[in-house]
Amino acid sequence: MSEEILINVTPRETRVAVVENGMLQEVHIERASKRGYVGNIYKGRVQRVMPGMQAAFVDIGLARAAFLHASDIVRALQGMVVEEGEAPPPTPPIHELVREGQDVIVQVVKDPIGSKGARLTTQLSIPSRYLVLLPFAKVLGVSVRIEDEAERARLKEALQVQLPDAGEKGPGYIIRTNAEGQPGEAMAEDIVYLQKVWRVIEEGMRESPVGRCIYEDLSLPLRALRDLMRRDVEKVRVDSRESYDRMVQFIERFMPEMVEVLEHYPGERPIFDLFGVEDEIQRALQKDVPLKSGGHLIIDQTEAMTTVDVNTGAFLGHRNLEDTVYRTNLEAAQAVARQLRLRNLGGIIIIDFIDMADAEHRRQVLRQLEKSLARDHAKTTVYEFSPLGLVEMTRKRTTESLERQLCEPCPACSGRGSLKTLETVTYEIFREITRAVRQFEAETLLVLAPPKVVAKILEEESAAVAELEEFIGKTIRLQADERYSQEQFDVVLL
Structure with a gap:
């Protein structure tokens, strides 16, 4: 490839x-x-401790206070490090770990997304080309993406030659996927670089004021x-x-x-x-993703989750309906994996493949999805088909999706994706006129509305306007304004 x-x-x-x-x-x-903050290390101060959430809000100098969960500070502050393959220790109550007003050294692991502040950890990690330095850990690990057991053992042994005390006295190191096939000398260069970076960070930890960025990623x-x-x-x-x-x-x-x-x-x-x-970026901002077979995907991103609907479209197949569905779903599995990477979609993802009666077909489609996700840099977890025929999966999200980086909610519909009909707006105007007359004294009411709404009233609802004038005993004037969106209007008393 x-x-x-x-x-x-x-x-x-x-x-x-x-x-x-x-x-x-x-x-x-x-x-x-609007540069991202993931990987940056800050000297922060705890603003509020929230026992009910097992978390604290920390001021790190950004517009919104950042979020620090107890599970992200327990091991670092208590020295309770986890050896590779061991289960993490139980998390103590948050108030035993930090207090309001306390200064803490934290690293951003997730950028502010939507209305949420940045997500923090005190378990610092500093990446280089082949290694990740874990200053407060005693672990010596190898990336799970390196699957060959002999290569994993070779890399671990090569690192132990360079760092005889690694994994015992600390600091800890993780060997990255990029290190596969590399000699021990390459890791030695990274170790020297990481040690220099850590000395600079330690100096910043001692001398920097609260809210200062101590270390900024590349x-x-x-x-x-x-x-x-x-x-x-x-x-x-x-x-x-x-x-x-x-x-x-x-x-x-x-x-x-x-x-x-x-x-x-x-x-x-x-x-x-x-x-x-x-052109591909522009297509990635559309909901509809065409498939070569004639089918298509419909991708909807919401606050809670992302849904993907698979449709056969015009593809009829050559044998029978089950064969058509199976082939479309296989192609869709590959397309879904690519679209998740391309659009940087994360969190909970629900895929509604076309229903398949054959259990082996379902297994093959799931296998194709997992295979296609293998090259994704973000961590993904895929679950079996649910009783409703849905595939649930998660993809780790650290930054905003492509759409949310490049787009903003539609000012006309406020991000709903739909507008009130002209008829609905017309009747809202009639109700507002009735409401205004009951509250205030005026001889004439001026309605400012978009041209389409005014045209609708004059052409189709003129009789209703006449009836309303007779009912309220006032004159109603209509004025079109191009600056108004379809749902906007004002009723002015003259």
Whole structure:
């Protein structure tokens, strides 16, 4: 499988696209005015302790107080570290762990999403190319994505050669997926880098005021190199010379074997246009996703969950209905996995595949979904078909979805996705007129409304207006205003 990473840099926005076999799989966006906070370490102060929620709200200098749950502080503050494979200890009451007014060192694990503040942890982790440093832990672990047991053992042994006390006295380390196939010397370089970073953080922990960011994660282009680079990445193309130069310095220091992969794109045509990424992003903002078979997906993102409905559409198949349904569901399973990555959808996801009578078909569709999710960087958990024929799954969410990064709720419908009909608005106007007359004295009432509503009243409801004038004994005037949305109107007393 060939993979390319495309990086588009402008003064106010940076975008990274992951393209596999010519198809866009992931989009990451970072704007200068709204840079993400995940990975940043702050010196915070506890504002409120909430025993009923087993959590505390912490001031870290952001617009909203951040959320710190007891389960994210118990091991760090009490030294109760968990060895690899062990169950976590029980969580003590929150008031035994922190108190109001206490200063704490915290790391952001989830950006503010919607009306929720950032999610925090005191279990700090600092990533490098091949390792993750866990300053307050004593664990020595290997990423679960490295499945080969012999390779896991080799990497663990190589790290123990560099750090004889790792896993006993601390700090702890996790070997990342990128380390697969790498020699011990590569991890040694990362250890030196992480130790330098940690010394700077320790100094900031002592000297920084409350609300100060002690450690800030890398910019998006450098994070892309650190987190997205794999052996099957054939090219990394960046359209900014300045960013390219910084990336060259980073790649020469941390992954010199990948220098040849990095390439500056000097072309006049925008890099995302050249590879069709711009069009794919626009399609990812639509609810409807067409399938090659003629079927389609309908994706709805709500506050509570995301739902995916699979429809056969025009696909009739060649044998029978069960065969048609099975083939459509197989294709849909692949498409769903891609759309979750592309749209960065997280939390609870419900997939309504077309009903299948054959248990083996259901098993194969589920297997196809899990296989297609295997390359997803975010952690996913898929459950069996429910009695209603639904597949429930979860996908870890750390940042806003693509739609919520690029779009805002419709001002006309306030995000409902529907508008009141012209008839409904007309009758609301009539009720408001009656209400106003009973409360205030006036000879004439002026109705300001959008042109469509005024036209509806004049053409179809003129008799009703005449009856209302006779009933209230007042004159009603109508005035169209282009600035009003379909649901807006005002009744003015003259």
